[in-house]
Amino acid sequence: MVQHYLPFEQDIEEAERELQELELSVPGHPTAAPREVQKLRDRLHKALAETYGRLTPWQKTLVARHPDRPQSPDYLRDMCEEFMELHGDRSFGEDPSIVGGFARLGSHKVLVLGHSKGKSTKERVHRNFGMSQPEGYRKALRLFRMAERFRKPIVTLVDTPGAYPGIEAEERGQAEAIAHNIRDMFLLKVPIVTAIIGEGGSGGALAIAVADRLIMLEHSVYSVISPEACVAILWKNGENPQRAAEELRLTAQDLLRLGVTNQILTEPTGGAHRDPTRMARELKAAIVTHLDALAGLDPDLLVQQRLEKFRQMGHVPGMGRS
Numbered sequence: 001m002v003q004h005y006l007p008f009e010q011d012i013e014e015a016e017r018e019l020q021e022l023e024l025s026v027p028g029h030p031t032a033a034p035r036e037v038q039k040l041r042d043r044l045h046k047a048l049a050e051t052y053g054r055l056t057p058w059q060k061t062l063v064a065r066h067p068d069r070p071q072s073p074d075y076l077r078d079m080c081e082e083f084m085e086l087h088g089d090r091s092f093g094e095d096p097s098i099v100g101g102f103a104r105l106g107s108h109k110v111l112v113l114g115h116s117k118g119k120s121t122k123e124r125v126h127r128n129f130g131m132s133q134p135e136g137y138r139k140a141l142r143l144f145r146m147a148e149r150f151r152k153p154i155v156t157l158v159d160t161p162g163a164y165p166g167i168e169a170e171e172r173g174q175a176e177a178i179a180h181n182i183r184d185m186f187l188l189k190v191p192i193v194t195a196i197i198g199e200g201g202s203g204g205a206l207a208i209a210v211a212d213r214l215i216m217l218e219h220s221v222y223s224v225i226s227p228e229a230c231v232a233i234l235w236k237n238g239e240n241p242q243r244a245a246e247e248l249r250l251t252a253q254d255l256l257r258l259g260v261t262n263q264i265l266t267e268p269t270g271g272a273h274r275d276p277t278r279m280a281r282e283l284k285a286a287i288v289t290h291l292d293a294l295a296g297l298d299p300d301l302l303v304q305q306r307l308e309k310f311r312q313m314g315h316v317p318g319m320g321r322s
């Protein structure tokens with residue numbers, strides 16, 4: 001049973017608690033009440049399927065932020081073999097909100113890197129809730145350049161509300177660090193595959209997401225700004241993030257239609273947090289498939305195609321470009 005429930009999951013929580021109570025009432029006798037147990041399991045599955053089959057964009061945003069949702073370290077553990085973490089930006093220090101290093105992913109030796117929000121209160125504070133500072137982006141760029149030098153593909157996992165907005169981050173060149181990452185990722189002569197595993201927020205996400213192939217999990221979101229910040233800026237209040245989530249077109253389904261993402265991975269019924277092992281297995285298979293397709297491409301052609309991919313985003317047929 002999951003540890004946290006979202007506001008729209010009342011029926012799910014009720015069915016799950018009743019099922020747990022019934023199972024605990026017959027310890028050591030799993031067949032003592034088979035009909036009742038199966039009836040509750042069917043009720044739970046129906047509640048999950050119905051609820052998660054009609055999520056609104058705002059509800060998907062809440063699922064993408066779910067505290068039990070698997071994070072980059074979970075996927076690194078379940079997907080990668082021989083992972084060797086690397087630290088520091090060689091300029092200021094270490095940023096634990098970004099975890100990266102070299103690993104083996106199937107038959108591919110890759111540089112893999114992703115955001116980490118943390119799970120316990122102590123870890124969340126340590127990882128700054130997944131909001132990276134300049135040294136995090138500079139560490140990422142250092143590892144990207146290392147991967148290019150060794151001719152290894154790059155895999156990134158995005159899950160951040162955005163870059164850290166504190167004064168100290170601005171003093172250390174936050175905007176410049178993000179801009180350098182975006183610019184240099186366009187020019188890296190190795191394949192890049194990115195997966196949005198949770199929340200893809202603003203430049204903090206894009207700084208590690210300029211990729212040849214972009215995968216989004218079914219209930220992940222990717223946007224230039226969070227719904228709450230959008231409401232505060234456009235409508236001068238924080239009362240209707242639901243409307244902002246709809247207007248932003250931030251769901252995986254919206255972004256597939258807009259040509260931003262290349263693939264949507266179906267999550268287990270009820271979200272990735274209900275079966276992290278299965279989600280990791282399917283994400284690994286998708287990443288490996290894209291790496292196989294990109295392997296052997298001429299490096300200059302790879303860069304050219306990446307640039308053209310991003311140029312095509314937002315282009316409306318029949319309209320000129322400024």
